[in-house]
Structure formats: C-alpha cells, structure tokens
Amino acid sequence: MIETRLGEFEEVILLLTGILGEEAYSFKIAEEFETQTKRSVSIGAVHSTLNRLEEKGFLTSKVGNATAERGGRRKRIYTITAYGKRALESARDLRMSLYNQFPAFAGKMDFGFSV
Amino acid sequence: MNNNSIIPPRLPRWLLLRLLRDDLAEEVEGDLEEKFLHELKHRSAFRARLNYWYQVIQYLRPFAIRKNKATLLYYDMYQNYFRISWRSLLRQKMYSAIKIGGLAIGVAACFLISLYVKDELSYDKHLVRDNGPYRLVVQAEIDANKTERSVDFPAPAAAALKADFPEVDQAGRYLSSPLFDAYENEIRRSDRNENQHEGGFVYFDQELLELLNLRVIAGNPKYALTNPKSIVITRRKAEKYFPGEDAVGKTFIINNDDKKLYTVGAVIEDFPANSHLQFDFLMTLRGVEFWPGEQTWWMASNYQIYLTLKPGTDIEKAAENIKRGFIEKYYNPALLASGAVGFEKILNSAKFELQPMDEVYLDGSVHDSLPHGDIRFIWLFAAIAGFIVIIACINFINLSTARSANRAKEVGLRKTVGSLRSHLIRQFLTESFLFSLLAIVSGVILSWLLLPYFNVLASKSLTFPWSAWWLVPGMIVSALVIGLLAGLYPAFYLSSFNPVNVLKGNVSKGSKSSATRSMLVVFQFTTSIILIISTVVIYRQMSYILNKKLGFEKEHVLLVQGAHTLGSNVASFKSELLGLSQVERVSVSDYLPIRGSKRDGNTFHNEGMEKIERGVTTQKWVVDPDYIKTLGMKMVEGRDFNPDMISDSSSIIINQTMANQLNLADPVGKVIQNWRKYTIIGVVEDFHFESMKENIGPVCFVAGTSPSVILVKTKGDNMRETIEAISGVWARFSPNQAIRFNFLDERYAATYADVERTGRIFTTFAVLAIIVACLGLFALSAFMVEQRSKEISIRMVLGASMNTVFRLLTQNFVILVLISFAMAAPVAWILMNKWLQDFVYKTNLSWDIFLISGACALVIALVTVSYQAVRAARANPVTNLRSE
Numbered sequence: 001m002i003e004t005r006l007g008e009f010e011e012v013i014l015l016l017t018g019i020l021g022e023e024a025y026s027f028k029i030a031e032e033f034e035t036q037t038k039r040s041v042s043i044g045a046v047h048s049t050l051n052r053l054e055e056k057g058f059l060t061s062k063v064g065n066a067t068a069e070r071g072g073r074r075k076r077i078y079t080i081t082a083y084g085k086r087a088l089e090s091a092r093d094l095r096m097s098l099y100n101q102f103p104a105f106a107g108k109m110d111f112g113f114s115v
Numbered sequence: 116m117n118n119n120s121i122i123p124p125r126l127p128r129w130l131l132l133r134l135l136r137d138d139l140a141e142e143v144e145g146d147l148e149e150k151f152l153h154e155l156k157h158r159s160a161f162r163a164r165l166n167y168w169y170q171v172i173q174y175l176r177p178f179a180i181r182k183n184k185a186t187l188l189y190y191d192m193y194q195n196y197f198r199i200s201w202r203s204l205l206r207q208k209m210y211s212a213i214k215i216g217g218l219a220i221g222v223a224a225c226f227l228i229s230l231y232v233k234d235e236l237s238y239d240k241h242l243v244r245d246n247g248p249y250r251l252v253v254q255a256e257i258d259a260n261k262t263e264r265s266v267d268f269p270a271p272a273a274a275a276l277k278a279d280f281p282e283v284d285q286a287g288r289y290l291s292s293p294l295f296d297a298y299e300n301e302i303r304r305s306d307r308n309e310n311q312h313e314g315g316f317v318y319f320d321q322e323l324l325e326l327l328n329l330r331v332i333a334g335n336p337k338y339a340l341t342n343p344k345s346i347v348i349t350r351r352k353a354e355k356y357f358p359g360e361d362a363v364g365k366t367f368i369i370n371n372d373d374k375k376l377y378t379v380g381a382v383i384e385d386f387p388a389n390s391h392l393q394f395d396f397l398m399t400l401r402g403v404e405f406w407p408g409e410q411t412w413w414m415a416s417n418y419q420i421y422l423t424l425k426p427g428t429d430i431e432k433a434a435e436n437i438k439r440g441f442i443e444k445y446y447n448p449a450l451l452a453s454g455a456v457g458f459e460k461i462l463n464s465a466k467f468e469l470q471p472m473d474e475v476y477l478d479g480s481v482h483d484s485l486p487h488g489d490i491r492f493i494w495l496f497a498a499i500a501g502f503i504v505i506i507a508c509i510n511f512i513n514l515s516t517a518r519s520a521n522r523a524k525e526v527g528l529r530k531t532v533g534s535l536r537s538h539l540i541r542q543f544l545t546e547s548f549l550f551s552l553l554a555i556v557s558g559v560i561l562s563w564l565l566l567p568y569f570n571v572l573a574s575k576s577l578t579f580p581w582s583a584w585w586l587v588p589g590m591i592v593s594a595l596v597i598g599l600l601a602g603l604y605p606a607f608y609l610s611s612f613n614p615v616n617v618l619k620g621n622v623s624k625g626s627k628s629s630a631t632r633s634m635l636v637v638f639q640f641t642t643s644i645i646l647i648i649s650t651v652v653i654y655r656q657m658s659y660i661l662n663k664k665l666g667f668e669k670e671h672v673l674l675v676q677g678a679h680t681l682g683s684n685v686a687s688f689k690s691e692l693l694g695l696s697q698v699e700r701v702s703v704s705d706y707l708p709i710r711g712s713k714r715d716g717n718t719f720h721n722e723g724m725e726k727i728e729r730g731v732t733t734q735k736w737v738v739d740p741d742y743i744k745t746l747g748m749k750m751v752e753g754r755d756f757n758p759d760m761i762s763d764s765s766s767i768i769i770n771q772t773m774a775n776q777l778n779l780a781d782p783v784g785k786v787i788q789n790w791r792k793y794t795i796i797g798v799v800e801d802f803h804f805e806s807m808k809e810n811i812g813p814v815c816f817v818a819g820t821s822p823s824v825i826l827v828k829t830k831g832d833n834m835r836e837t838i839e840a841i842s843g844v845w846a847r848f849s850p851n852q853a854i855r856f857n858f859l860d861e862r863y864a865a866t867y868a869d870v871e872r873t874g875r876i877f878t879t880f881a882v883l884a885i886i887v888a889c890l891g892l893f894a895l896s897a898f899m900v901e902q903r904s905k906e907i908s909i910r911m912v913l914g915a916s917m918n919t920v921f922r923l924l925t926q927n928f929v930i931l932v933l934i935s936f937a938m939a940a941p942v943a944w945i946l947m948n949k950w951l952q953d954f955v956y957k958t959n960l961s962w963d964i965f966l967i968s969g970a971c972a973l974v975i976a977l978v979t980v981s982y983q984a985v986r987a988a989r990a991n992p993v994t995n996l997r998s999e
Contacts, residue, residue: 027146031153043146044173051178063142069152073145 287323547602666802
C-alpha cells in the first residue's frame, strides 16, 4: 500500500506541476519553486519527489520535445492526474476545515482586540 | 567568456553518467545543462560550475542510481556462503562448539588482559601537564657495585629548589613515613569519643597541593594547608565523617592526643585508583618540626619532592643544575659541619633525574614505599594472552583441515559447476569470519561475565568499557584479523582439491597435512607446558618464602594495633595480658620484622671513628626487653636486655650482619655510636625483616618504648578464646576504641601478595591454555578415531586387543607431547631462572619441577585422547563394517 497523503513539499510540487502545464519538467519546476517560495532546492530533490508522486499515481509523465538550450536533449513533461487533483482538493479541504475551527481565524473577520 | 566555460564541467558530468540509471540520463543531463546555462547568465562561471557539482551530488538518490548487476550477484553469492556456513556449523555441532568456544575463551582472556594492560599503562596520565609535575629522583652508588635510586630528600630541599633555581616553577614535599606519625593513625572527630583506624595519612605542602592540580571541592584551594594544624581530606572521608555537613572548618583529633587537633582546610576529590598517590588525610607541613632544627637540616632525608618547571626548560639540564647546586651549596657544607666522612664518592656518583608522573608507577627500581607495576609482567601477560588466541586459532586451522573430507565433495561440485578457486577461498574466508565473529561476540560477553573474578585475581577494579568508542569497531577489526589468521590456511587448502579426484572418491582425507597438524599440536603443548612449569616454579618460590626459617617465630603471634592511644596505661595493659593463661609472652614495639612496618635508618660508627670512616647505615629499632624472647629470636653472643638493669638504657643488641659490617670480631662489650654512645651487650642471629629479594641488612635494638603495636605470643591452641580474653582486657582499658589486631604470619604472607598474585594469574593462564589446547586435541582425536574406524574394526575382528587399539590411537599424541616437552623445558628454564634472579633467597630450579609439569601435560593429553580411544576400542566392529 503506497502512502497517499501529501507532504508539504509534495503538495507544493504537485501544485507547481499543475500551474506550469506544458512546461512542467524538473528544471522548470525547481526554478518556479525557488522564485515562488524563496527557498532553494536542487533539481535532484525535485526529480526524486516527482518520481515518487508518479509512483503514487498523482502524476503521469511523457517525453516531450527537445530544445536547443538543452543540447538537443528531450525533457520529461509531467501532467497532473485526476487522482492527483483529488488529493490536492482533499488536502485543501482538510486544511480549510482546520482553519475554520481555529478561533482566531474562524468565521468572524474581526481581528480586533475583543478579549 | 571562453568556449570552455559554456559547457558543464566534465568530471561531474562523467560521474553523473557513470552513476545514473541509463533511462534517466537524457532528461537529467538536459535539465542540468539548462540549469547550468541559467546560472551562467546570472552568476560567475565558477559559481555555475560549483552549482553543477552540487546538482550532480544531489542526484545521488536511491531512485536515480544505477543498480549494479555484478554487485547483486556477489550479494547473492555471499548470502549463499553464509547459509552454507551456517548449515555446516549446525551439522557439526561438537566441532563448531569447540572451534567457537576455544576461540571465545582465547578472546576473553585476551580482552581481559588488554583491559589490565591498559589500566597499568594509564597510571597518573591525568596528572601530566606540559611542564611537569616531575618527581625528584637521585641515583647514587652506595657501595661498590651497588647503585640505589631514591626519592628521599632533606626538609629544606624544596625551598632551596625554588630559591636557587630560576627554572623551577613550583616545588612541594610530602612525607608519609610512619616514623613521624603519618601512614596510619587512630582518628576521631573532636566532638566524638570513638577512635577509628585510618590509613592514608601524609604530611603535605600547600604548594604540592597546587602543583599537582588536585581538585578542591570545598574550601579555598589557596589556603587549604596554609594554617598550622590544618588538614585536607578526600571526598570519601568527608562523607564518612561529616555526612550531610560542610566538613571545612571541622576538627579532628589524631591518636587521642589533644595537642593533635587538626582543622579541615579543604576537601579534595578522591585520588583515582590509577594514581600512585593514594592518600586520604593530608596534614599540613606548615609549622611542623619533628625535632629541633629538622626543617633546616640537610643530613636526614625523609621527604619526597615534586616540582614543575618553567616553560621551555631542558629537563636534563635542569636536573644536572639541581644536582650541582645541591651538592655545592648544601650537601658539602653540611657534611663538613657534621664531620662525617666517606660520602664524597657517593656524592660524586650522584645523578639527579626529573621523573615524569606517568613513569612513577611502572618504575619499580626506585626505593619508595609505593606499590609498583612491573612492565616486564605487563608485556609477559600480553604475550601470553596473544599465545592463547594463537592456540585457539590453531584449533580452528586444525579442525578445518582435518575435516576437509566432509567438505571435499562440496568443493568438487562447486568447481564442476564453474566456481573458481578464488570464489572458494572467498567462501571459506566468509565462513571463518562468521565463526570468528561469533567467537568474538561470545568472548566479549564471557569476559564481561568473568570481569569481577578477574578483578579479584589481579587486585584491580576494572570496569567493562561498554561506552568506549573502540569497542564495536575493535570487535569487528579483530573478527576480521582472527578470521583471516585462522581461515587463510584452510581456505587455500580446501580450495585446492582437484574436482575429478574428489568426486571419484579419492579424498586424501586430510592425511597429507598431518605433519602441519602435528606441528601445530606441538606448538600448543609447548606453550601450555611452559605455562605449567612457570606456575609450579612460582608456587615453589611462594612456599619457600612462607616456610623458610626466618630467624624469628611468626606463628601464633597476635599484634594488637593502635595501642599508643592507651598512653601511660600501656605498661599495665601489658601486665594484664601476661596474667591471661593463654598468653605466653608480651612485648611492646612498633618495629616489626615485616616489610612495611615502622623503620628508622641511622648511621653507626665504632667509638671515636665518626670522622675517620663512613660508618654503617643500619636500622635502629626501639624495642622493650621482651622483644627477642617474644619473637623467639636466637642470641648468638652476649645477653638479652634485662628489665632490671638501669644501665641497659645505653645498651644495644646488634645482628650478625651489623657486627660484620662494623668489622667487629668480638663485638660484645664494644662501644658504638650514632649521635650518642651505646655498649653492645649481645648479638642476635640474622633474621629476615625485609624482602626476600634483598640480602638481610644490619639492624640493632635499643631498649625503649614505641607503644603503638603490642606483640602477644599465645599458646595457640584455642585461638578464639584467646582473642576473646585479649579483647576483654582491651575493652576495659579503651572502651572508646574497638580492638584492632592481626597476626604476624598473615601480615608476613601479605607482604608477598604480589608473588601470590603472579602465581594465581599464571595458574589461570595455564589452565586456560590447557583447556583450549585440550579442546583441540579432543576434537582432533575424535576425528582420527572416526577416520580410522574401519581400520580399527578390522584390526579387532582379526584379534587385536583393546590395549593394542588404545596404544595405536594414543601413541602419536604421546610422542607429540614429549616433543613439546623437550622444546618447552629449556625455554621455561631460562624464563624462570630470570624471574628467580629477582630474589636473593630462592628455591632451586630442580629437575622434579620439570618432571611433574611434563607428567602433568602428558596425563592431561592422554585423558583427553583416551576418551575417544576407549570409545573406539570398545565399539562393536560390526556396526562400522556393516555398511560395506
């Protein structure tokens, strides 16, 4: 039985894959991760996570076309699956439900000093 | 930007391709190149290359790495080797147990010895710093051909060191002689009445406390011993006498003497067990003067001196300086003033040494009263431990090659299906690693179980080094080494079989290598016999020491200790004891003919000769008139002291050696002198009062009181009743102090505890070596019987008697043991002769020692072998012959 819950890093990588669409391959995802989160990451770490997400069935991949800046080498494009989307949704739902139960954020929007 | 910098660096790229799965190569390489170019745009070429390295290393992840097919294959093969090894281990339970058990015993012995050696070598390492401390040692030629090394110096020497020699940083003294009420005393808190007997008393300089860097845990370290009558005690004594209180500032009374009221100045940490300094009560030397002018007197040496040097000082030069300075400025003037003669040669031959702290314990050649380790024994023990391991390895080799027939088919088959010889070697080495690993793990566990007994045996307090960083790596490394040592020969031997011969059934059955096997058995037994002989010699010497006529009677003499606290009541206590029916004689004297008792060195001259000849350095013992009779010593000339003669206060009795050294042919009636005159009234027969390692020295008795020990010669028939009676008298005289007594003969035996201990350790080793060797012999004979079972059966069917069969099977081994004996005897003779040279009074290395040891080894070997031989001889021939 493969672990199907998403870790924080996995969740972000999965989202970035969805965001980048046709441009979602290891280097680009790592690049996007660094610009969006301001955290540095190695391509190897991203690749390893993509590989794991693919094993879990959240992603599929296909070999894409080559570009000149890669020395004519092809790249592996990752696409999010329906199962992956559902995993993202349930992760978000869980989080929202938790936020709603937390009194400081729940429902009322006054962040005042009403204590 | 040159062309070179726009392509990624070669080395990491090559590495990447080597390590990465082939199917990932294209995309990863592409990604990394894109990254590289991207970096190149924003940063320097160097940073880009560095980043490329980083990315490559980050790809070393399990999912991305190439799986090596060859490694997998090796892994499977090793798994197979282990399985086969395990199966053969289980199939041959007895042989495996002997192989592993023997090796485990060897490892346990080796491990314990290593702990012992490590501890012996660790003495005082904690005290060593860059510039000391050093112990001041002087070496001088006392007589022609007699060099002595001593650590005794005069009282003012430490102050002189600091005043005269700029290279000396700190210098301090201690004094531990019982002559001045150090060593052991009765002590009590000043607010209690009961005296307790304690050892470990010493007079100490404040500066010594500082230069030794002793850790003060309560009180001010700067002023711990600066006040007169202050005392520093160790943590354990503080906890004993002042539990839960602050000991600093509290007071002690020593020996019931109100004048000896000591105030605790500080509490220090206990001295560690591996230190040559073992004290508990450090009394200050501030304000101490043992006789008028003692602190400035250069002609009496009672102090040990330790010093530190200023940084960058040459030790040898400093020692030479100190010697020259001392002789010129102090010793020569002092000698001149006293008028003593004959010391020039001694002073000229003198050599000073500054001995580092960590060398003190292992240097037994210095005359001090400290316990010493003997470096020769340390290495000897280490060598023996090594031998035991080797013997165990030999068992392993012997059994592996002897049982080769069982593995021959396996080897043949493996070779036939394509195994190379190197694979087989690898297999058998794997097997021996497995065995040695099992042996080492069980050996270490065994040594852990045996450690308490070993501690008793060696008088140590070693702890098992569970938390030591080297334990596990050490075990693994020794498993590899022992595995290789024991497995190499069998591996090469077994893997050399020719498959065709083996599978046809022409197995050599290991007989070819029987010469090698015999040699190994001889080696085992040679070692064992040497150990047996050594053990017997050591015990002979011990019994020689214990049974030698000493010149006094040590049996049935009870020594009541600590009687000086009775004060003026000693005389009436003595007469009360004499009233007891069980008591024969009583004498009062602290000076006992036992090593480690009170001593008082003096120089005596014939009358009027003090400025003409050097005189005799002798012991002067203060005894009461009953001393000689109580100890059963023999007068050879003159008379004993007479309590009724008042003139006997200036009479003296000397021993034969002293008469000789004074050149007195007819000593009785002659007058001799140290700082006062005595008339010789008698000569007592020489008796032993120091170690058997030295000649009997000169000693003389003068009448007087030295009241801390009372010697009670009892009838010896009902000891318990006698002790009760004496205790009863004691309790009436001294209700606040429990009686403390021991026996002269036990004290005497205790001074040879080191010999006794050596003997016990040797016994243990000898037994271990023999057990391991016999395990091997047992297995070997079992194997031989098994191999020759058909031959034996046929012989029996044809009418051979049990005797013949028995002889057939054992005579080989008997010959081997005899050869071993022939080799062991000379070696043991040389070794033990060397050991006995330490003693002046010693037993002979007589032939019967060798005979007994040889017979012993032979009998042990025969018993071991005969179990199998008898079983073979008694077996029903039919069972063995039926199958063909």
